[in-house]
Structures are given as C-alpha cells and as structure tokens.
Amino acid sequence: MTDWPLWEVFIRSKHGLAHKHVGSVHAADARMAIENARDVYTRRNEGVSIWAVRSEDIASSSPGEKDILFEPSSDKIYRHPTFYEVPEDVENL
C-alpha cells in the first residue's frame, strides 16, 4: 500500500488576503483533501476558505534558472516610484 496522493493546501484568512500556501496533506480524493486540510491546518480559526491542489499538478520555476528568469526585472529601476525626482514643495504625488 502506497501513500494516498499528496495535495498542497492553500488557506485564505478572513481578512481578505489571498490564499496562502500552508503545507500539504495526503488524501485519496479532493473531498478528503479539503477535510484533512481543515483538521490539520485550521484548528484555530486560521481560515475561511481552503484550496487543495494535487502537488503533481503544480508547475514551478527551477532554482537553477533564477538568474535568467528574474534578471530582466532587476535593471528596470524606473518601474519604481522612487526613481522619479519630485520637487520638495510638490505634494500628494
């Protein structure tokens, strides 16, 4: 007997934030994944919504490609508001 499939669990707390990854559970099917995630990750009102996604269905970037993948954004400092010069007496900008 092998383990049931692995599911990654995402929980949204009640303050309107996005679902956040909290860990994983083993479950035979989606309903069991939600129920197990409820028991394991929300014993203290941590959330109002649960997503469970089969771990094997998640595509992720590879750590080895980190430099090529994120380099294009690192030299575009003009994308940040602090790049621009604003005279000191100009307000609300």
Next chain:
Amino acid sequence: MYSQLVDTGTKRLLAEHELPDAEREFQHKLDADVRVEPKDWMPDTYRQTLIRQIAQHAHSEVVGMLPEGNWITRAPNLRRKLILLAKVQDEAGHGLYLYSAAETLGVSREDLVQQLHAGRMKYSSIFNYPTLTWADIGAIGWLVDGAAVTNQIPLCRCSYGPYARAMTRICKEESFHQRQGYEIMLALSRGTQAQKRMAQDALNRWWWPSLMMFGPPDADSVHTQQSMRWKIKRHTNDELRQRFVDQTVPQGEHLGLSFPDPDLRWNPETRHYDFGEIDWSEFWEVVKGNGPCNRERLRARRRAHEEGTWVREAAAAYAQKHSRSGRRVAQ
C-alpha cells in the same frame, strides 16, 4: 530534542578550503542566513540529516499521543477532557506538519512510518515512560512540553525553510499545551493533601527524564558542530537544558513543590541554577529500547496502523471508482 542524537554522516568537520565548490557555495548561502528551499541544491549529508531529524521529530509527536491518550477517558471533568482531546489532536497535527516538511526532501511518509514501526527510526526517549496518575498529564504539559518549547523556538530559525515554517506553527500551539499542564499542577498543588502528594510524585518521576530529553552533553560532538554550521541546530544540548532549568525551577517553587535534586540551587555568580548529575545510563537504556514502555508504544503504533488498513484501502478504492479524470490514484 524531540529529536535526539541525530547522525549527520560527518566524521570530521572540513575546513572551508577542503569543501567541494558546490558545498562551499552552499555554506556561504547559509552563512548569509539565506533559507534553503526544497528544490535548491543541497549536499546529500545535509538532506539526510534533515530527514533523520524531522522524521524523528514527527514520530515523537505521533508516539507522544499514546501516554496522554491513556487519560482521555479518565480525565477528572468535562473541561479537562475537552482540553486533553484538543491537545492530543494538536500532537497529531504537529506530526503531520512535520511529515509534510520531511516529504519535501524526497522521502515518502509511508516509508518513514514503516521505518519507525520496524524500529529503524527513533522517537524521543521521554515517551517511553508511563502515565500512572492524572497528575502525570499535568507534569507532561508543564515539563515535557515546556522542554519541547525551549528546544523548538530556535528551530523556527532553522536553515531549511519548510522545517522552520512547520516549527513556527508548532511553537504557537505548544504554549497552550504547557499552560494547560501547569494549570493541572496548580489545581492539584492547591488541593487536598492527597492531590498535592500526587502532583509531587509526578514531578519526582518526570523531572529527570525531562532533563534527559535534551540529550547528552554534545558540545564536543562532530554532529553537533556540523549541525550548527548548517544552522539546523542553534544551541548545544547543555545550553538548552540550562535555559529550561532556569525557567522551570521558579515555576515549581510557585507550586510549592520540591524538585528531586538535592544539588539544585541558584548560583548568584553564574546567575543560573546549578543542578545534579544526570544518570545517563538510564537514558541509554531507554534509547536502546529498554525503557518502561518502549515495546508497548511500538506495539500500539503498529496495531493502530494495521487496524486502519481497511479504511485506507476503502478510501483508495472509493476514490478510484469516482475519479472522473481517470487519473491513477493510490493502489
């Protein structure tokens, strides 16, 4: 200390220039306090050490349910029973967070559980002691969970991301465990003479095994040095043990109970409590499998797993039958 004596596969600590390039780069990353994540490159010895430590820790949470489960049906009132149920449920949850962290290193939970059941992986020595009276539930919460918190707070800063995150959740929940235990001890020590004797007896039996939870002195151990260099471990066993003693003795005095150690006294020079010699021969006997409950604990674990087989099989069969996407599910 829920994990004790973790082998790092290291025989000698290598100097920086002796490390292969990849390991040197890895070490620089750790030195800069960059967290290691599951898909990052890591030395195999680092991976194996973490698997051993996290699995041992997970097993301890799970086996740790057994001594307490013993008292669920005999809790003195409904309030205590609800609290104990919630605590034991937390321990199961902690075991699961930790198995889930271990799995990010490429092992399966089933395999880790099999290794525990086959006696090839350890769990903390403390859970091989029996819970003889209700006061033991108080002493476990106060002392055993107290020692666990002392050990686990530094693990929240462990270099391996998934372990550190699991520990952060666990530490938040453990403080309830420690407080509920102290409250039980408080109620008993303010109760009748018989209740006070019961509390004292529990403290007498749990004090030394709780100090042993931190493991033998290890400042000179190559495994400790390696583990500290990898930032898995942040303090030596003796440092953590001393911290625990310093925190706990005043709490015991507040209860009006005495500690079973004639050498225990405040040292105004070191500003720490001095305490007596620990009987390490008892610790090694328990670790070797000869503690009061080693065989019973493993038997209970195996039986629970075997008796649950039909449930796991039924759930897998049900999922297979209803899987519309036609994807293969567990056999």
